[in-house]
Amino acid sequence: MASAAGGAAAAVAEELVRPPLKNLDAFLTRVKIDPNQVFSDSEADLLAVVFHEQQAAAIVALDQQLTLPVHSIGVMEVLLGVDESTAGDWIERTRLFFKLCDPAIVPKVKRRYSLLAYRLALQCMKQNMAIKAAAPLKTAITMLQTCAPQHITSLHGIFCQVCLLARLNTVAEPVLNIDCFQIEVSGSPEHDTRNILLYFHYGGMIYTGLKNYKRALEFFAAAVQVPGETMSAISMAAYKKYVLLALIVWGYMPPTTSRGSAATSAWSQHQSPNARIYRILADRFPKMSPKDFEHYVGEHVAVFNDDGNLGLVKQCLTRLYRHRIKRLTETFITLSLADIAKRVELAAPADAEQHIVAMVADKEIFASINSVTGMVSFHDDPEQYDDEETLLKLLSHLETARQIYDKITETDLSLRTDVTYIRKSMMNEHSAANDDAVDMDIEMIMP
Numbered sequence: 001m002a003s004a005a006g007g008a009a010a011a012v013a014e015e016l017v018r019p020p021l022k023n024l025d026a027f028l029t030r031v032k033i034d035p036n037q038v039f040s041d042s043e044a045d046l047l048a049v050v051f052h053e054q055q056a057a058a059i060v061a062l063d064q065q066l067t068l069p070v071h072s073i074g075v076m077e078v079l080l081g082v083d084e085s086t087a088g089d090w091i092e093r094t095r096l097f098f099k100l101c102d103p104a105i106v107p108k109v110k111r112r113y114s115l116l117a118y119r120l121a122l123q124c125m126k127q128n129m130a131i132k133a134a135a136p137l138k139t140a141i142t143m144l145q146t147c148a149p150q151h152i153t154s155l156h157g158i159f160c161q162v163c164l165l166a167r168l169n170t171v172a173e174p175v176l177n178i179d180c181f182q183i184e185v186s187g188s189p190e191h192d193t194r195n196i197l198l199y200f201h202y203g204g205m206i207y208t209g210l211k212n213y214k215r216a217l218e219f220f221a222a223a224v225q226v227p228g229e230t231m232s233a234i235s236m237a238a239y240k241k242y243v244l245l246a247l248i249v250w251g252y253m254p255p256t257t258s259r260g261s262a263a264t265s266a267w268s269q270h271q272s273p274n275a276r277i278y279r280i281l282a283d284r285f286p287k288m289s290p291k292d293f294e295h296y297v298g299e300h301v302a303v304f305n306d307d308g309n310l311g312l313v314k315q316c317l318t319r320l321y322r323h324r325i326k327r328l329t330e331t332f333i334t335l336s337l338a339d340i341a342k343r344v345e346l347a348a349p350a351d352a353e354q355h356i357v358a359m360v361a362d363k364e365i366f367a368s369i370n371s372v373t374g375m376v377s378f379h380d381d382p383e384q385y386d387d388e389e390t391l392l393k394l395l396s397h398l399e400t401a402r403q404i405y406d407k408i409t410e411t412d413l414s415l416r417t418d419v420t421y422i423r424k425s426m427m428n429e430h431s432a433a434n435d436d437a438v439d440m441d442i443e444m445i446m447p
Contacts, residue, residue, distance in 0.1 A: 024054045028065055031074035038108050039077060051081030058082055062093060069102035073109060076101070080116050084123050091132060094120045098136035106143045111186075114144065114154050121158045131166035134159075141175055144184070152180045154191070157198030164202055169209045176203045176219075181407050197226050197234040204241060208312070213249050217242060236275060237307070243278040244312040251323040253282040274303050285320070290345045293320055321346065321355055322364065329365050329378040337374045349374065 027047060030037060039047065051058045058078050066074050075097055084090040094116065106113055117140040124133035137159040144153045156175070163172035186192055204219035223238035246253050277300050284296070297304065297313055304310045324344045328335060337349035337356075346352050356376060359365045366379040415421050 022050075024050055024057050024061065027074075027077075028061060031066065031071055035071050036073065036105065036108075038073065044077065044080070044112070047077055048081045051078060052083060055082050055087065059087060068097065068100035072097070072100075072102040072105045076105075076109065076112060076116055080112060080119070084119060091120065091123060091127070091129070095132060095136050098139050101143075103143055103146070107147045110144060110147060113140065114186075117155050118158060121155075121162050125162065125165060130162045131168065133162045134166055134168050134171050137162060138171065138175060145178070148182070148184060150178065150180050151182045151184045152196060152199055153184045154186045154195055156180075157195040157202065160199055160202030160206060164205060164209075169206045172203075172206050173210060176206060176215075181411075193226065194232075194234075197223055197232060197238075200226070201234050201238045204238060208241070208245065213245050217245050217249060220245065236272060239275065240278050240307055240309060241312065243282050244309055244316060247282060247285050247316045248312070248319045251319065252286045253279075274307065277303055285316070288320065290317065290320060293317055318355075322359055325352070325355055325359065326365055329367070332378065334375055334377050337369070337376060340376060 027050060059082065062075060062078055066078070068075055079090065079094050079097060082090065084094075087093075098117065098120075101113075117137055121130075121133040121137055124130050137155055141153055141155050141159060144155070145151060159175065160172055163169060183192060183196065186195075200219045200223035204216045204223065207213070207216035207219060220238045220242035224235055224242060226235065243253065281296060284292070288296075294317070297317075301310070304313045321344055325340065328340065328343060335343075337352045340356070341347070341349045341352040344352065344355075346355070353369060356365070356367055356369065360367055366381055368377050368379065369375070370377070
């Protein structure tokens with residue numbers, strides 16, 4: 001208690017020593033005395049008023065009195081305080097800040113640092129210059145994840161949005177490839193939920209553009225599973241793309257044996273008729289002929305087009321042909337190109353040859369074509385999986401599984417001692433009949 005009182009007294013004494021933030025000069029004096037000084041929320045509010053009233057002078061101070069990286073916190077506060085829509089080259093100054101900022105300040109000012117990056121992204125998108133926000137946001141996320149590894153930061157969602165608008169899928173890919181197991185909480189549940197939804201939805205779209213469909217499926221499935229009292233438009237959009245990618249990758253929708261797939265099944269029954277169109281397509285797809293598929297798509301082409309999914313739907317037709325060819329390999333050892341074209345309902349033997357060549361290149365099937373006779377021979381996988389490369393890949397998968405197990409165990413232990421989680425679970429069990437009784441039960445459970 002004495003040490004706490006002593007600390008409080010020291011903080012009060014420090015406040016008395018600091019010059020009050022009445023104007024720009026007072027701010028500059030504070031920054032020059034201690035460049036690493038962190039401003040409180042109340043001080044930041046005062047600074048915003050000062051910078052709005054003296055915006056031109058504040059900009060001049062950036063050029064003449066504050067330098068990066070020494071005065072990183074001061075520069076950040078000025079950029080946050082001025083009006084970005086009227087501050088001239090605010091975008092370029094902010095980009096320079098993220099390029100030269102002292103990394104040591106980030107752990108101390110994470111919220112303000114994130115806010116500046118977020119405002120930069122919004123301003124760049126507003127002026128149709130999303131490409132200018134991509135590199136600064138990537139830098140900011142890297143700095144924030146240095147403080148909290150494997151966290152989804154408050155910038156992940158808008159970063160993916162910026163990269164999509166700027167068509168910078170390869171820039172976003174290294175950030176998306178980092179598996180995140182925790183969420184950086186901003187204090188606003190609505191903002192956090194939206195950020196997570198945007199991250200997984202836009203991340204899935206980026207992976208789709210990169211043709212990494214399996215990873216895209218993971219992201220769209222995660223977007224569908226984000227908890228919420230009501231279904232958002234973002235979740236529904238992710239569900240639709242999930243359905244189409246599942247058909248492209250697997251040729252069917254996975255069974256509803258997990259919470260995620262169960263959620264997609266439940267959501268497909270939502271009152272939105274558009275969602276049911278996708279679910280019906282998924283249910284019929286495995287037994288559809290190409291003509292049936294084209295007829296169904298023709299009936300609902302306006303819906304697919306309005307959703308921006310017509311390109312994926314067309315890829316489903318290509319995959320339908322491939323899936324039908326692959327099924328032939330389970331029955332036949334040899335077939336002619338003409339016979340394959342007839343069985344798969346392709347227009348000509350040349351179309352069958354084109355599909356088979358592509359499938360062999362992608363290692364979907366193993367086959368050889370006799371160009372003289374037009375006969376196709378199907379083979380077993382020649383890979384014996386007994387080399388060093390296979391062993392290293394297996395060890396890598398085992399290590400990944402171990403890490404996931406450790407993370408699940410850690411999360412489980414954390415939930416077991418989380419009062420809020422326990423209370424909600426017990427209230428669900430007791431149908432919230434008696435809050436006082438639940439509280440008493442929790443007190444008995446907790447050490």
